[in-house]
Amino acid sequence: MSRIVTFTTDFGLQDHYVGTMKGVVLNINPEASLVDISHSVQAFDVLDGALTITQAYRYFPSETIHMVVVDPGVGTARRPILVTTEKHMFIAPDNGVLSLVYERESRLSVRHISAEHYFLQPVSPTFHGRDVFARVAGYLSKGVEAAKFGEEITDFVRFAAPRPKAVNERTMRAVVLKVDKFGNIVTNITPQDAPALFQSTPPAFKIMLGSHEVSDLKAAYAQGAPGQVFAILGSMGYLEIAANRASAADILGAKKGLEVGLIFEGAGVAAQPGS
Amino acid sequence: MSRIVTFTTDFGLQDHYVGTMKGVVLNINPEASLVDISHSVQAFDVLDGALTITQAYRYFPSETIHMVVVDPGVGTARRPILVTTEKHMFIAPDNGVLSLVYERESRLSVRHISAEHYFLQPVSPTFHGRDVFARVAGYLSKGVEAAKFGEEITDFVRFAAPRPKAVNERTMRAVVLKVDKFGNIVTNITPQDAPALFQSTPPAFKIMLGSHEVSDLKAAYAQGAPGQVFAILGSMGYLEIAANRASAADILGAKKGLEVGLIFEGAGVAAQPGS
Amino acid sequence: MSRIVTFTTDFGLQDHYVGTMKGVVLNINPEASLVDISHSVQAFDVLDGALTITQAYRYFPSETIHMVVVDPGVGTARRPILVTTEKHMFIAPDNGVLSLVYERESRLSVRHISAEHYFLQPVSPTFHGRDVFARVAGYLSKGVEAAKFGEEITDFVRFAAPRPKAVNERTMRAVVLKVDKFGNIVTNITPQDAPALFQSTPPAFKIMLGSHEVSDLKAAYAQGAPGQVFAILGSMGYLEIAANRASAADILGAKKGLEVGLIFEGAGVAAQPGS
Numbered sequence: 074m075s076r077i078v079t080f081t082t083d084f085g086l087q088d089h090y091v092g093t094m095k096g097v098v099l100n101i102n103p104e105a106s107l108v109d110i111s112h113s114v115q116a117f118d119v120l121d122g123a124l125t126i127t128q129a130y131r132y133f134p135s136e137t138i139h140m141v142v143v144d145p146g147v148g149t150a151r152r153p154i155l156v157t158t159e160k161h162m163f164i165a166p167d168n169g170v171l172s173l174v175y176e177r178e179s180r181l182s183v184r185h186i187s188a189e190h191y192f193l194q195p196v197s198p199t200f201h202g203r204d205v206f207a208r209v210a211g212y213l214s215k216g217v218e219a220a221k222f223g224e225e226i227t228d229f230v231r232f233a234a235p236r237p238k239a240v241n242e243r244t245m246r247a248v249v250l251k252v253d254k255f256g257n258i259v260t261n262i263t264p265q266d267a268p269a270l271f272q273s274t275p276p277a278f279k280i281m282l283g284s285h286e287v288s289d290l291k292a293a294y295a296q297g298a299p300g301q302v303f304a305i306l307g308s309m310g311y312l313e314i315a316a317n318r319a320s321a322a323d324i325l326g327a328k329k330g331l332e333v334g335l336i337f338e339g340a341g342v343a344a345q346p347g348s
Numbered sequence: 349m350s351r352i353v354t355f356t357t358d359f360g361l362q363d364h365y366v367g368t369m370k371g372v373v374l375n376i377n378p379e380a381s382l383v384d385i386s387h388s389v390q391a392f393d394v395l396d397g398a399l400t401i402t403q404a405y406r407y408f409p410s411e412t413i414h415m416v417v418v419d420p421g422v423g424t425a426r427r428p429i430l431v432t433t434e435k436h437m438f439i440a441p442d443n444g445v446l447s448l449v450y451e452r453e454s455r456l457s458v459r460h461i462s463a464e465h466y467f468l469q470p471v472s473p474t475f476h477g478r479d480v481f482a483r484v485a486g487y488l489s490k491g492v493e494a495a496k497f498g499e500e501i502t503d504f505v506r507f508a509a510p511r512p513k514a515v516n517e518r519t520m521r522a523v524v525l526k527v528d529k530f531g532n533i534v535t536n537i538t539p540q541d542a543p544a545l546f547q548s549t550p551p552a553f554k555i556m557l558g559s560h561e562v563s564d565l566k567a568a569y570a571q572g573a574p575g576q577v578f579a580i581l582g583s584m585g586y587l588e589i590a591a592n593r594a595s596a597a598d599i600l601g602a603k604k605g606l607e608v609g610l611i612f613e614g615a616g617v618a619a620q621p622g623s
Numbered sequence: 624m625s626r627i628v629t630f631t632t633d634f635g636l637q638d639h640y641v642g643t644m645k646g647v648v649l650n651i652n653p654e655a656s657l658v659d660i661s662h663s664v665q666a667f668d669v670l671d672g673a674l675t676i677t678q679a680y681r682y683f684p685s686e687t688i689h690m691v692v693v694d695p696g697v698g699t700a701r702r703p704i705l706v707t708t709e710k711h712m713f714i715a716p717d718n719g720v721l722s723l724v725y726e727r728e729s730r731l732s733v734r735h736i737s738a739e740h741y742f743l744q745p746v747s748p749t750f751h752g753r754d755v756f757a758r759v760a761g762y763l764s765k766g767v768e769a770a771k772f773g774e775e776i777t778d779f780v781r782f783a784a785p786r787p788k789a790v791n792e793r794t795m796r797a798v799v800l801k802v803d804k805f806g807n808i809v810t811n812i813t814p815q816d817a818p819a820l821f822q823s824t825p826p827a828f829k830i831m832l833g834s835h836e837v838s839d840l841k842a843a844y845a846q847g848a849p850g851q852v853f854a855i856l857g858s859m860g861y862l863e864i865a866a867n868r869a870s871a872a873d874i875l876g877a878k879k880g881l882e883v884g885l886i887f888e889g890a891g892v893a894a895q896p897g898s
Contacts, residue, residue, distance in 0.1 A: 077374060077378065079367065079371075081367075084804060085804035086361070086636070086659075086661060086662070086663055087661060087663035087803075087804050088661060088663075088675070088803045088804050089660055089661055089674075089675045089676075089678040089679040090803075090804075091659075091660075091661075092629065092631075092658060092659060092660030092661055092679045093660075093678060093679045093682050095658050096629075096658070096679055096680070096681075096682030096683035096684075096687075097682045099627060099656075099658070099683060099684055099687075100682060100683060100684045103627065103656070103684050106374075106378070107658065108367060108370050108371070108374070108382065109361075109366075109367060110364055110367030110368075111361060111362060111363060111364055111366075111367060112361070113361055113362035113363075116804075116805060116868075117868045124364075125363070125364045126364075128364040128368060129364040129367045129368045129371055130371070131371075132368050132371030132372045132375060132478070133371035133374060133375060134371075134374055134375045134378050137371075137374075145844070145845060145867075145868050146843075146845045147843065147844060147845070148842060148843025148844065148845065148846075149843050149845045149846070197857075197858040198842050198843045199843065199844060199855065199856075199857055199858045199863075200857075200858030203682070203858065204858075251363075253362075253363045253365075254359060254360035254362050254363055254365075254391075255391060292423060292473050293421075293422065293423025293424050293473045293474065294420070294422060294423065294474060295420060295421045295422070295423065295424045296423075296424070305474065306474075307472075307474055307475075308472040308474045308475030308478065308479075313474075317420075318391075318392045318420050352649060352653065354642065354646075356642070361636070381649075381653070383642060383645050383646070383649070383657065384636075384641075384642060385639055385642030385643075386636060386637060386638060386639055386641075386642055387636070388636055388637035388638075399639075400638070400639045400642075401639075403639040403643060404639040404642045404643045404646055405646070406646075407643050407646030407647045407650060407753070408646035408649060408650060409646075409649055409650045409653050412646075412649075526638075528637075528638045528640075529634060529635035529637050529638050529640075529666075530666060567698060567748050568696075568697065568698025568699050568748045568749065569695070569697060569698065569749060570695060570696045570697070570698065570699045571698075571699070580749065581749075582747075582749055582750075583747040583749045583750030583753065583754075588749075592695075593666075593667045593695050
């Protein structure tokens with residue numbers, strides 16, 4: 074039984090932590106196939122972890138086991154959970170890091186992992202990735218049934234992803250979700266939030282980031298002139314602010330959490346999310 | 349059918365991009381064996397990508413599929429291509445990133461990947477790594493024949509790697525190709541370019557980098573005295589400037605693209621590349 | 624025969640080096656299962672490499688092959704060695720990088736790898752990771768017996784890990800072994816060195832780092848108040864200085880090698896390591 078186990082953590086790659094967790098999985102199931110999604114989630118940043126796993130998991134085959142360890146509460150009463158959806162399984166701390174998975178999936182089972190005989194004893198209060206989560210991933214990958222790990226719960230932690238808000242019928246207030254490796258500024262505006270922007274001939278608009286204004290929309294990065302900053306529908310499904318072969322974030326000094334304003338020059342074109 | 353798929357990109361490891369591409373490959377072929385060559389190619393730097401894949405691919409087994417995604421033109425008219433050589437397969441944008449592979453391989457077939465039914469629809473204009481290249485890699489790894497993906501072309505993009513130039517019979521002008529993780533300065537001078545330098549008793553020489561002069565040649569890093577900067581034939585097949593347990597690039601302030609002069613003190617010893 | 628090969632190096636991930644070594648292993652044994660422990664060992668830092676492999680290897684299944692390449696003496700007379708313990712195999716330069724493995728394992732066989740016909744010829748004097756170590760790992764993973772690679776030796780290089788020293792019966796002098804990705808400061812004090820500290824009701828104590836004083840002990844990171852720096856028994860088995868959702872190393876300006884003082888306020892409670 075060759076099962077895929079993915080890893081999404083804020084552990085970085087400089088220490089032994091990730092390798093050690095992989096050893097634990099392989100010690101239980103040497104045939105497991107291990108794939109890194111990212112170990113560079115911002116430290117302790119549950120929303121960043123949620124964005125990362127949500128973008129990646131749905132491209133993996135059915136029955137993939139996703140370990141998501143962004144766990145500032147390690148060693149406290151926060152529960153380890155095992156989530157099964159129609160096609161995937163997730164192991165994570167119950168701190169909301171799977172919130173965006175919950176948003177996408179209609180059929181969910183969430184269990185409190187309480188079967189301590191699957192853990193590596195004694196459990197270190199500072200490294201459940203090794204002593205709890207990797208162990209459960211290993212046994213799951215060997216075919217142990219989800220129900221063996223604990224009871225279903227309904228009071229699991231979830232948060233709502235930040236959504237853009239309509240200020241008036243021409244103006245929407247949004248936020249920078251993240252800046253990617255290329256310096257692309259990912260906002261939380263989707264085509265559903267601002268359908269007018271993604272029509273074949275969109276109305277005139279301005280996007281405000283701090284003191285900067287962006288009013289061009291491109292379909293591909295390479296359509297931008299050198300040094301030009303423009304809006305583009307990115308591969309994550311969000312409106313991005315980008316530049317051609319350059320970092321828009323560096324040019325504009327933009328960071329995660331920065332407020333973004335979207336203003337349509339014409340009337341009556343903005344959608345009403347959150348209104 | 350367990351096939352190896354390698355990844356060489358400028359995507360970095362901080363985002364979900366690499367994990368997502370791996371999910372796409374595994375969703376088609378869960379038995380594929382995935383290997384990272386590097387995701388730290390300099391952003392948008394096609395020559396750096398070319399150097400990276402060329403150094404690594406030939407050590408892999410026959411039939412390995414190499415995905416090379418350094419793709420500043422993503423979403424524009426630049427073509428995705430599928431290259432087969434005697435022993436290997438490559439999937440990349442047609443922007444020259446395989447130029448150094450073309451130089452090494454005598455038998456080449458280059459195809460324009462046009463069979464869009466293999467793509468993930470709708471194709472994002474900003475992430476062909478996911479929607480085009482990883483999909484083709486997945487199907488190739490399952491045994492779909494190269495010819496199914498598109499027609500052979502002959503007008504593919506290729507550039508010549510920068511070669512040292514003889515200025516006169518004692519002097520050669522070269523360039524820094526890259527600085528590696530240890531601060532070793534990799535020039536584009538090969539033993540074929542300057543055979544005299546690699547004789548058992550080489551003539552006196554000077555290597556000029558900016559205002560610095562290097563005139564020692566060592567066979568191993570540890571032969572250098574503390575703080576000493578010396579020349580050495582590196583594992584990539586190029587002359588390097590290095591230091592023992594220190595970064596020659598930091599000591600000399602050298603970067604990619606810096607001009608390098610090689611001057612033989614005696615007469616008539618330099619080769620005549622480019623002459 | 625599917626065998627696991629792990630990699631622990633100071634090569635970083637920005638160049639082709641790691642991918643190339645993996646190609647060499649797979650070219651010999653395409654069925655090998657490759658796992659990174661870390662490629663971010665501090666450059667040339669044999670102790671850091673020793674800490675990294677020692678923390679990780681014992682979690683892997685029996686028969687795992689561990690390649691450890693932190694090798695400032697590459698190309699000189701230092702020997703490549705093959706170490707077999709009761710459950711694991713190690714390939715490394717003979718520079719002490721396996722010293723902490725030697726400390727943990729009672730049954731050891733250390734061989735000088737001298738069978739050059741297993742090497743990739745010509746062997747580059749600057750990249751034994753590719754031409755020597757990866758080749759041996761590949762053949763080992765195919766089932767070639769350890770004895771085929773060379774004779775047993777007893778004069779292999781080993782160093783003693785830095786241990787805390789009792790200054791008097793109330794005071795112990797220790798050192799910072801490393802700072803991890805989260806900024807946790809890992810000292811070399813174990814529960815065996817200072818059992819009083821890990822009693823259910825430990826006596827009053829002070830830990831001195833530079834001009835800073837730490838006198839709280841917590842069981843989990845999240846028990847710390849914002850900005851508070853405290854001591855904690857970490858997952859590596861050492862006393863750590865940490866902060867809740869913050870970098871203790873940044874707060875205290877601490878680095879590897881910094882002296883650490885542990886002072887018990889009561890009398891007669893310190894252990895006597897090194898005395």
